[in-house]
Amino acid sequence: MQKPDFNITEVNKIIRGRRSMFAAQFKENDPVEDSIIEEMLENARWAPTHKLTQPWRFIVYTGEGLKKFADYQAELYKQRAEKIGTPFIEATYEKFKQQPLKASHVIAILLKRSQGIPMMEEIAAVAMAVQNMYLTASAHGLAAYWGTGGPTFWQEAREDFGLEGEDTLMGFFYVAKPATDNWPEGKRESLDEKVAWIRE
Numbered sequence: 001m002q003k004p005d006f007n008i009t010e011v012n013k014i015i016r017g018r019r020s021m022f023a024a025q026f027k028e029n030d031p032v033e034d035s036i037i038e039e040m041l042e043n044a045r046w047a048p049t050h051k052l053t054q055p056w057r058f059i060v061y062t063g064e065g066l067k068k069f070a071d072y073q074a075e076l077y078k079q080r081a082e083k084i085g086t087p088f089i090e091a092t093y094e095k096f097k098q099q100p101l102k103a104s105h106v107i108a109i110l111l112k113r114s115q116g117i118p119m120m121e122e123i124a125a126v127a128m129a130v131q132n133m134y135l136t137a138s139a140h141g142l143a144a145y146w147g148t149g150g151p152t153f154w155q156e157a158r159e160d161f162g163l164e165g166e167d168t169l170m171g172f173f174y175v176a177k178p179a180t181d182n183w184p185e186g187k188r189e190s191l192d193e194k195v196a197w198i199r200e
Contacts, residue, residue, distance in 0.1 A: 018134050019184040021143030023102045026176035031062070032104040036140055037175065040133040041107075047129035055122045056129040057110035059161070061100065069108075070100040072160070073150040080154065096150060100174075107133070107173040109146070113166040126170055133173060143178040147171055 041058055049055065061069040074096035081088035100106050111126045113119070130146055137144040148171035151157035161169055 014135050014139055016186070017183070018138040019186060020134075020145040021178055021184060022145050023099050023174065023176075025143050025179055026102045026104075026174075027143075027179040028102050028176070030104070030177050032140075032142060032175055032177060034062070036136075036142070037062075037105050037107075040136040040175075043132040043136045044129035047125055047132050049125040050117055050121045051114075053114040053117055053122065053125070055111050055114060056126045057112050059108040059110070061106045061108070062104065066100045066103065066106060069106055070097050073097075073100075076151060076154065076156060076160075080156065102176065103174045104176045105174075107175070108161065109170040109173060110161060110163070111168040111170055113168070119166065123168075123170070130170075130173060137175055141178070142175055144173065144175045146173050 037060060041060075044056060044058070045054070047056070074093050077093055077096050078088060080086065109126060109130060111122055113122060134144060134146070150172065151160075152169050152171045157169060158167075163169060
């Protein structure tokens with residue numbers, strides 16, 4: 001394979017320009033083309049992965065699937081409150097039921113564990129796959145964010161998502177067209193505060 005001719009200016013631009021945009025910033029009822037979501041997932045597939053375990057798995061909800069996911073997490077929240085005895089908050093229930101409907105697509109992020117590889121490396125691989133989706137979404141001017149609310153840490157959701165052993169639900173990636181042309185400003189601390197150089 002011939003060495004690719006990368007454009008470092010564009011690489012820097014997309015990495016430094018990537019932003020999270022949340023449901024309040026979504027343009028509703030204007031779906032993103034499935035072909036763009038497929039491109040995001042294809043780019044996710046090319047994330048670094050130690051020993052090529054490729055631990056990422058994705059479930060894409062769109063169309064009526066969004067309502068199915070929204071109803072699922074709302075009802076599971078209600079069932080958990082009754083079972084565990086935690087306070088049931090109607091506003092939280094409604095948020096679970098309505099927020100996914102604001103998105104064009106919601107992508108469940110799963111880690112399928114391989115034996116013999118440190119768990120940290122598997123988590124890192126999935127996270128890098130999600131970063132590739134983030135970068136692709138930003139390149140298309142889309143609003144997107146990775147959330148770890150709802151069923152992410154609910155034990156009851158494991159069977160529903162087909163998880164076994166050390167398999168892990170790592171959250172949900174929300175994608176939509178933005179409601180505004182204004183792009184969020186980014187904030188980072190100085191590199192000098194984060195890096196130490198040892199030269200001798």
